[in-house]
Amino acid sequence: xxxxxxxxxxxxxxxxxxxxxxxxxxxxxxxxxxxxxxxxxxxxxxxxxxxxxxxxxxxxxxxxxxxxxxxxxxxxxxxxxxxxxxxxxxxxxxxxxxxxxxxxxxxxxxxxxxxxxxxxxxxxxxxxxxxxxxxxxxxxxxxxxxxxxxxxxxxxxxxxxxxxxxxxxxxxxxxxxxxxxxxxxxxxxxxxxxxxxxxxxxxxxxxxxxxxxxxxxxxxxxxxxxxxxxxxxxxxxxxxxxxxxxxxxxxxxxxxxxxxxxxxxxxxxxxxxxxxxxxxxxxxxxxxxxxxxxxxxxxxxxxxxxxxxxxxxxxxxxxxxxxxxxxxxxxxxxxxxxxxxxxxxxxxxxxxxxxxxxxxxxxxxxxxxxxxxxxxxxxxxxxxxxxxxxxxxxxxxxxxxxxxxxxxxxxxxxxxxxxxxxxxxxxxxxxxxxxxxxxxxxxxxxxxxxxxxxxxxxxxxxxxxxxxxxxxxxxxxx
Amino acid sequence: xxxxxxxxxxxxxxxxxxxxxxxxxxxxxxxxxxxxxxxxxxxxxxxxxxxxxxxxxxxxxxxxxxxxxxxxxxxxxxxxxxxxxxxxxxxxxxxxxxxxxxxxxxxxxxxxxxxxxxxxxxxxxxxxxxxxxxxxxxxxxxxxxxxxxxxxxxxxxxxxxxxxxxxxxxxxxxxxxxxxxxxxxxxxxxxxxxxxxxxxxxxxxxxxxxxxxxxxxxxxxxxxxxxxxxxxxxxxxxxxxxxxxxxxxxxxxxxxxxxxxxxxxxxxxxxxxxxxxxxxxxxxxxxxxxxxxxxxxxxxxxxxxxxxxxxxxxxxxxxxxxxxxxxxxxxxxxxxxxxxxxxxxxxxxxxxxxxxxxxxxxxxxxxxxxxxxxxxxxxxxxxxxxxxxxxxxxxxxxxxxxxxxxxxxxxxxxxxxxxxxxxxxxxxxxxxxxxxxxxxxxxxxxxxxxxxxxxxxxxxxxxxxxxxxxxxxxxxxx
Numbered sequence: 001x002x003x004x005x006x007x008x009x010x011x012x013x014x015x016x017x018x019x020x021x022x023x024x025x026x027x028x029x030x031x032x033x034x035x036x037x038x039x040x041x042x043x044x045x046x047x048x049x050x051x052x053x054x055x056x057x058x059x060x061x062x063x064x065x066x067x068x069x070x071x072x073x074x075x076x077x078x079x080x081x082x083x084x085x086x087x088x089x090x091x092x093x094x095x096x097x098x099x100x101x102x103x104x105x106x107x108x109x110x111x112x113x114x115x116x117x118x119x120x121x122x123x124x125x126x127x128x129x130x131x132x133x134x135x136x137x138x139x140x141x142x143x144x145x146x147x148x149x150x151x152x153x154x155x156x157x158x159x160x161x162x163x164x165x166x167x168x169x170x171x172x173x174x175x176x177x178x179x180x181x182x183x184x185x186x187x188x189x190x191x192x193x194x195x196x197x198x199x200x201x202x203x204x205x206x207x208x209x210x211x212x213x214x215x216x217x218x219x220x221x222x223x224x225x226x227x228x229x230x231x232x233x234x235x236x237x238x239x240x241x242x243x244x245x246x247x248x249x250x251x252x253x254x255x256x257x258x259x260x261x262x263x264x265x266x267x268x269x270x271x272x273x274x275x276x277x278x279x280x281x282x283x284x285x286x287x288x289x290x291x292x293x294x295x296x297x298x299x300x301x302x303x304x305x306x307x308x309x310x311x312x313x314x315x316x317x318x319x320x321x322x323x324x325x326x327x328x329x330x331x332x333x334x335x336x337x338x339x340x341x342x343x344x345x346x347x348x349x350x351x352x353x354x355x356x357x358x359x360x361x362x363x364x365x366x367x368x369x370x371x372x373x374x375x376x377x378x379x380x381x382x383x384x385x386x387x388x389x390x391x392x393x394x395x396x397x398x399x400x401x402x403x404x405x406x407x408x409x410x411x412x413x414x415x416x417x418x419x420x421x422x423x424x425x426x427x428x429x430x431x432x433x434x435x436x437x438x439x440x441x442x443x444x445x446x447x448x449x450x451x452x453x454x455x456x457x458x459x460x461x462x463x464x465x466x467x468x469x470x471x472x473x474x475x476x477x478x
Numbered sequence: 479x480x481x482x483x484x485x486x487x488x489x490x491x492x493x494x495x496x497x498x499x500x501x502x503x504x505x506x507x508x509x510x511x512x513x514x515x516x517x518x519x520x521x522x523x524x525x526x527x528x529x530x531x532x533x534x535x536x537x538x539x540x541x542x543x544x545x546x547x548x549x550x551x552x553x554x555x556x557x558x559x560x561x562x563x564x565x566x567x568x569x570x571x572x573x574x575x576x577x578x579x580x581x582x583x584x585x586x587x588x589x590x591x592x593x594x595x596x597x598x599x600x601x602x603x604x605x606x607x608x609x610x611x612x613x614x615x616x617x618x619x620x621x622x623x624x625x626x627x628x629x630x631x632x633x634x635x636x637x638x639x640x641x642x643x644x645x646x647x648x649x650x651x652x653x654x655x656x657x658x659x660x661x662x663x664x665x666x667x668x669x670x671x672x673x674x675x676x677x678x679x680x681x682x683x684x685x686x687x688x689x690x691x692x693x694x695x696x697x698x699x700x701x702x703x704x705x706x707x708x709x710x711x712x713x714x715x716x717x718x719x720x721x722x723x724x725x726x727x728x729x730x731x732x733x734x735x736x737x738x739x740x741x742x743x744x745x746x747x748x749x750x751x752x753x754x755x756x757x758x759x760x761x762x763x764x765x766x767x768x769x770x771x772x773x774x775x776x777x778x779x780x781x782x783x784x785x786x787x788x789x790x791x792x793x794x795x796x797x798x799x800x801x802x803x804x805x806x807x808x809x810x811x812x813x814x815x816x817x818x819x820x821x822x823x824x825x826x827x828x829x830x831x832x833x834x835x836x837x838x839x840x841x842x843x844x845x846x847x848x849x850x851x852x853x854x855x856x857x858x859x860x861x862x863x864x865x866x867x868x869x870x871x872x873x874x875x876x877x878x879x880x881x882x883x884x885x886x887x888x889x890x891x892x893x894x895x896x897x898x899x900x901x902x903x904x905x906x907x908x909x910x911x912x913x914x915x916x917x918x919x920x921x922x923x924x925x926x927x928x929x930x931x932x933x934x935x936x937x938x939x940x941x942x943x944x945x946x947x948x949x950x951x952x953x954x955x956x
Contacts, residue, residue: 003508003553003556003557003560003670004556004560004670005555005556005559005560005668005669005670006559006560006562006945007559007668007669007944007945008669008670008671009667009669009671009942030481075481077483078481078482078483079481081483081484081485082481082482082483082484084484121841121843122738123734123738123841123842123843124841124842124843124872125737125738126841165683166681166682166683166687167683168681172681176658177681179681179687179690180654180658189487189930189934190483190485191483191485191486191487192481192482192483193486193487193930193933193934194930195928195930195931195934196927196928196930196931197927197931198908198927199903199906199907199908199926200841200906200907201839201840201841201871201872201873201906201907201908201911202839202841202842202871202872202873203644203646203650203655203657203839203871203873203908203911203912204644204839204908204910204911205643205644205645205694205837205908205910205911205912205913205914205915206908206909206910206915206919206922206923206926206927207694207915207923207927207932207935207953207954208691208694208695208699208935208938208939208953209644209657209687209690209691209693209694210931210934210935212657212687212690212691213686213687213690213691213938215687216683216685216686216687217686221686232740233738233739233740235740236740256601259603260600260601260603260711261711262710262711262713262714262776262777264742298740299740300784302780302784303781303784306778306780306781359683361679361680361681361682362679363599363601363602363604363678363679363680364601364602364680365599365601365602393679393680393681394602394679394680395679395680395681425677428677428678428679429677429678429679430676430677430679430681430682430683430684431684432682432683432684433679433681433682433683434681434683435683436683437683437684437685441684444684445684445685448677448684449674449675449676449684449685450673450674452667452671452672452673452674453673453674453675453688454685455671456667456671456673456688456942457685457686457688459941459942460686460691460938460941460942461686462941463937463938463940463941464487464934464937464938466485467484467485475685475686476685
């Protein structure tokens with residue numbers, strides 16, 4: 001027995017072609033009149049905006065603009081809509097999968113001059129910022145008030161970009177991702193309308209969750225201009241430490257027990273032996289070159305001490321240790337600086353090589369198996385690829401270091417990434433835990449979500465951006 | 479200067495008319511062939527499904543079906559789509575704003591026979607359940623494994639219904655709402671397609687967040703059939719207590735300081751003097767009839783003790799106390815049973831009267847002011863309306879007890895609710911923190927979200943349900 005519905009979702013995309021030279025000329029002239037020298041068309045600036053931390057070739061936009069307000073962004077989008085010219089929102093250019101490149105040309109909207117912190121509500125633990133504010137700028141501003149914003153993707157990304165890619169990072173195990181920490185957004189939609197998605201209330205059931213629809217949409221459904229964020233009080237006490245393990249399995253076991261026992265660990269990061277070698281070189285540390293967990297605890301003085309002691313016991317039970325922990329701010333900073341510099345530390349393992357980002361996330365019960373298989377695959381593929389992972393969430397990155405001029409090596413690297421993603425999906429995981437889809441992950445989406453879910457995503461995109469002017473060529477297959 | 483985009487979102491809705499008698503007859507005959515005695519058309523059963531805990535008159539569907547699988551739900555939706563017959567998903571019927579009434583008739587899909595717990599993954603702290611499993615059934619099943627599912631809206635609601643209304647309740651201050659605790663969904667969309675929205679990975683940036691689009695969509699975008707939920711380990715220690723305060727302001731001040739200082743309180747509930755009177759009557763307690771906070775702490779033995787002591791200090795600093803706390807399970811159960819019975823306790827204040835639900839949520843800094851103004855408004859309106867609130871989130875409910883046969887009293891009650899919502903919106907809040915929109919909150923959505931956001935919601939609805947067969951007449955204006 002099988003019936004047919006009266007209609008079916010279509011998986012068709014709206015084709016996007018590079019705009020005509022006439023359209024670009026018309027839009028550029030109008031933008032120059034509107035923005036004066038905040039419209040830039042020099043090749044150098046366009047190329048700066050056409051290539052971020054990615055191994056995709058440069059794809060420059062036709063022009064770059066620097067708006068100062070949501071209303072200006074709205075006018076820019078209306079103009080581009082009228083002329084069918086692509087509009088690409090740009091934060092700090094630290095995305096990793098070709099999110100902000102302009103494969104169809106168009107106008108890059110650089111948000112770096114929208115940097116106002118519009119409000120900080122200490123009693124409500126929230127703030128309202130413009131999209132161009134970076135996470136470090138925000139935390140600098142908040143420090144005096146005893147508040148902080150926890151999401152920490154490593155790079156000093158803009159809050160707008162972090163929302164657009166659903167970013168997370170080392171603190172997500174305790175504080176969640178951007179999905180969990182954005183209360184509301186102001187966004188400019190494809191028709192130029194200015195939408196406020198929610199209020200400052202901590203929770204709501206008032207209709208469709210437009211906030212979460214835009215978070216992670218990578219500028220393809222709307223351009224985020226203002227963000228209302230949850231904040232947290234700076235913990236009374238913080239302690240951090242490092243713990244060596246004899247194997248990835250042992251480190252993952254310790255992670256699982258830590259999470260399962262409800263220990264509210266703020267960070268729990270795995271670095272494999274190869275990555276530790278890079279960290280030792282780059283950050284001049286003398287860590288044992290084996291699998292390590294970097295951990296951090298937030299709480300009261302007594303609470304942090306209790307957490308650290310219990311973690312030490314868990315680590316020992318799993319065959320790891322000794323757990324070396326530090327409550328001094330300088331020691332902690334040095335440790336986490338080294339963790340955050342892992343990207344550069346990895347690159348120091350093969351000077352001159354290009355770095356390729358990967359980003360799978362699996363249920364934590366499968367993590368050890370996934371990492372071990374991946375390490376074997378790296379060895380068999382003849383690649384150098386250190387591993388770092390936000391293991392409390394089951395998320396890890398390998399970072400193959402490749403010579404882009406060597407087609408054989410590039411083919412081996414691509415084959416490795418395809419197998420890595422396939423492995424993660426087979427274990428119930430995702431092709432991207434926190435980097436986003438951009439251009440390079442598009443081909444994995446159907447395998448991850450299935451054709452019906454992908455058709456729903458295409459339906460949403462066609463409904464909200466029928467002319468396909470918002471960051472075309474990203475997230476969804478064209 | 480103002481440009482015009484090439485298109486604009488329309489706020490038009492798709493009109494829905496009651497289906498023709500022929501369409502109903504055709505669908506009913508086909509469903510009878512498919513489901514046998516799992517199709518019911520008796521008036522008593524239809525009326526049971528046309529009137530839940532709401533003061534909206536009964537609006538029965540034309541038929542009620544009891545599917546056993548996602549595939550059956552898909553066939554039902556395809557059939558209804560082919561004949562343009564409304565489809566209304568039904569959980570336990572504990573929603574409060576007319577969510578499951580059938581104003582346009584159609585087929586009610588009662589999920590109560592989809593009750594399988596499909597998987598519990600202890601190491602990953604997640605599980606997969608069918609939509610008809612209730613939260614108490616799930617927790618009963620999990621208890622032996624040392625796990626629990628924290629979301630607790632009071633009623634023993636179905637997990638599917640809780641996801642559909644973005645429910646929360648007393649534990650949300652610590653564990654979040656359904657938005658935060660659903661990892662993935664299986665849903666049947668308006669074209670009958672079966673969509674799996676995400677994986678079991680703890681986080682992902684792989685495309686649009688279909689999970690959060692469906693959570694809170696009240697059956698208007700898809701019918702949720704399976705849910706993957708985050709779980710938590712049962713805390714090693716739990717303690718709970720009650721604390722009297724001289725005023726709402728003092729209780730709210732204590733709440734703000736508690737949250738701000740990062741005390742990980744699991745529950746913090748305000749009951750006003752009127753509600754306490756009802757609780758004393760209904761639950762045979764002898765609490766002082768003043769504003770009270772009910773609190774609960776989860777953690778290690780030492781952690782819980784530390785939290786309770788600090789809360790006691792904070793309460794005293796704010797003029798409250800003495801804080802009376804209990805670690806014995808029986809005492810805790812009695813206390814929280816009384817809190818959960820507040821709905822019935824309130825009704826005991828005016829036997830025979832109807833109870834009306836309200837559900838605003840404001841930034842916590844405005845909570846005391848909002849509650850105090852609301853209490854004055856209750857007095858001036860000549861209503862009996864006790865107050866209970868999940869004050870850690872800024873969410874509170876007043877519960878006017880009215881004689882529905884008295885038009886003057888009903889008019890006063892409606893006027894009071896309109897002012898309550900307006901007051902919350904003016905303070906940066908929402909018209910519904912956790913109950914959802916259903917039918918009764920539709921009229922407030924434009925004031926809350928603005929016309930552009932409402933047009934986006936209408937655009938999403940038209941795109942995903944172009945025939946408007948999924949729970950028509952709910953959430954969005956027709």
